[in-house]
Amino acid sequence: MREEAADERDLVARLRAGDAGAFEDLVRRYQHRVFGVAVRMLASAAEAEEIAQEVFLRVHRSIGEFRGEARLSTWLYAIASRLCLNRLATADRRRPREGDETLLRLPSGVPDASAVLERGELEAALHEAIAGLPEDRRIVVVLRDLEGLAYEDIAVVLDLELGTVRSRLHRARLELKAKLERFLP
Amino acid sequence: MTHDEARDLFSARADDALTAAERRGLEAHLAACAECRREWEGFARTVGLLRAVEPARAPTGFVDRTLAAAGREPWPARLWRRLFVPWTVKLPLEVAAALLVAGFAVLIYERSPELQQAAGRRVAAPPAADALREGQATGPASESGTRARELADAPRPSGELARAPRPLATDRLEARRKAERPLAEPKREAAPATREAPRRDEPDARESSDVAGLFRKEQSERAAGEPSRDQATAAARQGELPAAAVLRLATGDPVTAGREIEGLVMRLGGRVLGRRQTDAGPILDLAVPEAAWPELRRQLGALGPLSLEHEPAGTDGTVQLSLRLGR
Numbered sequence: 001m002r003e004e005a006a007d008e009r010d011l012v013a014r015l016r017a018g019d020a021g022a023f024e025d026l027v028r029r030y031q032h033r034v035f036g037v038a039v040r041m042l043a044s045a046a047e048a049e050e051i052a053q054e055v056f057l058r059v060h061r062s063i064g065e066f067r068g069e070a071r072l073s074t075w076l077y078a079i080a081s082r083l084c085l086n087r088l089a090t091a092d093r094r095r096p097r098e099g100d101e102t103l104l105r106l107p108s109g110v111p112d113a114s115a116v117l118e119r120g121e122l123e124a125a126l127h128e129a130i131a132g133l134p135e136d137r138r139i140v141v142v143l144r145d146l147e148g149l150a151y152e153d154i155a156v157v158l159d160l161e162l163g164t165v166r167s168r169l170h171r172a173r174l175e176l177k178a179k180l181e182r183f184l185p
Numbered sequence: 186m187t188h189d190e191a192r193d194l195f196s197a198r199a200d201d202a203l204t205a206a207e208r209r210g211l212e213a214h215l216a217a218c219a220e221c222r223r224e225w226e227g228f229a230r231t232v233g234l235l236r237a238v239e240p241a242r243a244p245t246g247f248v249d250r251t252l253a254a255a256g257r258e259p260w261p262a263r264l265w266r267r268l269f270v271p272w273t274v275k276l277p278l279e280v281a282a283a284l285l286v287a288g289f290a291v292l293i294y295e296r297s298p299e300l301q302q303a304a305g306r307r308v309a310a311p312p313a314a315d316a317l318r319e320g321q322a323t324g325p326a327s328e329s330g331t332r333a334r335e336l337a338d339a340p341r342p343s344g345e346l347a348r349a350p351r352p353l354a355t356d357r358l359e360a361r362r363k364a365e366r367p368l369a370e371p372k373r374e375a376a377p378a379t380r381e382a383p384r385r386d387e388p389d390a391r392e393s394s395d396v397a398g399l400f401r402k403e404q405s406e407r408a409a410g411e412p413s414r415d416q417a418t419a420a421a422r423q424g425e426l427p428a429a430a431v432l433r434l435a436t437g438d439p440v441t442a443g444r445e446i447e448g449l450v451m452r453l454g455g456r457v458l459g460r461r462q463t464d465a466g467p468i469l470d471l472a473v474p475e476a477a478w479p480e481l482r483r484q485l486g487a488l489g490p491l492s493l494e495h496e497p498a499g500t501d502g503t504v505q506l507s508l509r510l511g512r
Binding site: 016023024027028031032033034035036039040045049052053056057060064122123126130141144145146148151166169170173174176177180181183184 | 192193195196197199200202227228230231232234235236238240241242243244247248250251252254255272273274
């Protein structure tokens, strides 16, 4: 963890210095995490890529504004979360989107992705259940259970009180449990 | 602990975030309540499923597409970012650098009299060139005149470059004048053209290659062609010839005589424009009120044999004269 934080600081310093290779390193290192948040939130690979790309471009443009009080990864998650929530809040996005149903049944993106979950009904149901959560709860579940962020980091990313993070997470998990009841032994 | 209170702690238990007291209370409740225990098992499996989801991976080519998109950023935005971002760092540095460069420029300018003189002459140069053009228009079509006119009329680019050749010539003249001038000379703002006239009869015409040299050479040729007083007056009226009188005073002690003459000029309300040292003796450039000119001539004549080589012309209340002191 300490080594990763040092790497992040080094990367930030290189980005600020205009190191030509630093931006590529940034994208390579965080692409899957940023894309993961976007695709879980938006349930659309195309939109997720668009949002993920925008996240990196914003970092590229505004690295000078990064004060370094939080970790670089936390900052990336914050930008990604905000962009996703903004996208979901648009009137266009609130209408049912053609093709979303199909996407939800797709695996997570790699051919051998299902080491624990087999491709099938359970996986599709799980993704559908996540996609059916209210957006403010969905983002907490995605950050905590899929991305593994600590409560405190989620509070920073979403600019929420710690208690709000806990309660939203709990309600989201209860809701998912209810939706997945028939798959649970 | 009630069932609801126990189930509210499920999330914290799944994340191992219970306090010691919460853990003790929940464990005791679960041990006694089969329904809550079943609920907990379902909750824990749900969380387990979520955490077992394979991390999503960005599609192939995402990095390249993102790098390409970064390269497609509009150039004004790129320029702005490169120049000013992070502005908290770059802007103060850039301002400091600009101030530093400006400071150096001012310092160099202040410590380089040549630059100051060049800057001053650039302002004064255009009228001199205009006078040259007029002089060529009224004078004989000599070869040197043609050359001067070509120089003056040659197509030039606009701005500073257009004026560049003229200061170069006057720079050399000024340098030579300084070398000839051993005495401290007060700062003069007058246009150089009016002070060049007395030098037209100097034997040394080293500057024939520059514009002013051509000008003097032409004047010498005119003088050789017996210029009439009317011509000199007319030319002086147009401004292309200096309106100075040229006198020669024979004296055994030019230094003492020079001091006396300067005192005389001051008493008559005139002023000393300059002092020059030549091989033939010192030359005083003087100016006196027109009304005092006869008295000055009279008193100069009392100092020694005085010869008037050129009458003053085109005066506007002041008579300028170049007085050569010699044995």
